Amino acid sequence: MSSKERPTLGGARIKTRKRNIAVPNDPSGFADNVIQFFRDKDGDLDAISKVIGEVDDLDFSRYGDTLFEVIFTGHALQPGSVVPLEDASDQPWNVLACEPTKSGILVYVSFVQKLIRRRPFLIKNLENNLQRLLQSLEHYGPEDRKKLAVFTALTFSQKLGLPPETIFEGLLKDAIVQKGTVLSFLTEFCKEYLADNKFEELVSLLKRAKVDDRLLEFFPMQKRTVEAFNDHFHKAGLDVLVEYNNKKVFDIKLRELKATVTTMISEEAPVDDVIAFAKKEKKDSSLPEVDVLLDLWDAMMDAVQWSGKNQQQNTNLALRQVKGRGKLLGAFSTTSKAEFALIYKVQACCYEDAKLMKLFAEIVRILYDLDVLGEDTILTWYRKGTNPKGRQVFVKALEPFVKWLEEAEEEDDE
Incomplete structure (x- = not known):
């Protein structure tokens, strides 16, 4: 045997390592396949949900966002925007194309619910799409904004599993709040949610979303006053929200009063000075005497x-x-x-x-x-x-x- 030759085991099979093959990203192709399901079933969402959820050829884990883009808008969107992909196929059976009524939108909520039951991981894709659409409300007309508000309210009523904090907190950005579209969304959302749920459930939802103390922040800066809040929601027929917010404002003012008075007493401030301060706060904030x-x-x-x-x-x-x-x-x-x-x-x-x-x-x-x-x-x-x-x-x-x-x-x- 030559010294340069390496010994081998007779009859041994040498395995070669398989290399990962990168599959090109093709959201447009995925969207076309989904759209074809809609066309084949002529928009029958019940029939589509029974078929599409069982198809293994569709990579839902990779193109879940694209799936919901088609459900919401009828076509695939450019990454990070609400603009359709170039030469994107379209289908007319989508949330933004349906009738702006609860019954019309509930059909799509039920359709999404069936998909998520079959593939629970899709809840994250639903969350991603709703966040993107709601943060781009200014690109849609009043009717489409109402549809999105009703759809969002129904997803929480039907308990699809959306985390409210990620849906609502993303709306509290001054750049989009200033345009007034966020306030109209919140108003329609509350009206629709309260149609099927008790006010206490709405409060619980707002608390989970961590916005129950921040409702004034949904108003543009120049209208961010208690008076503007009360006037807006009174006209919208949401007096329960007016009463709730007034109590929250009172509670905040009372907490601030208590904290300041505690400090003044601890620092041995004269009693007359403490009384004068408390009376001024009571008058300026219209605080009830008993609570003070x-x-x-x-x-x-x-x-x-x-x-x-x-x-x-x-x-x-x-x-x-x-x-x-x-x-x-x-x-x-x-x-x-x-x-x-x-x-x-x-x-x-x-x-x-x-x-x-x-x-x-x-x-x-x-x-x-x-x-x-x-x-x-x-x-x-x-x-x-x-x-x-x-x-x-x-x-x-x-x-x-x-x-x-x-x-x-x-x-x-x-």
């Missing part, structure tokens, strides 16, 4: 620097806060309704916080001395209070003070 009062109580408690060393120290800190800042509560406890709201708030607070559990009667007495709680309010709560949280314990603790009030009342009568 309850938030001020929370701010007072949040501002207490709990030592945590022993119960007696915490007791002293809490009572000192009520004595020193009770005047703040008195400025907003001007009606019997406000007084009752406050005494129930104190009851709940003392029940839920172990540090305050034994202080209810003492706090009520201090608030009485400061003219924050009236005698009638205390006696009515004692005799007819409806909140059961810790009531038996608190009634017993308050009994000596109530007895003193009743005796004083009898002396006044005499």
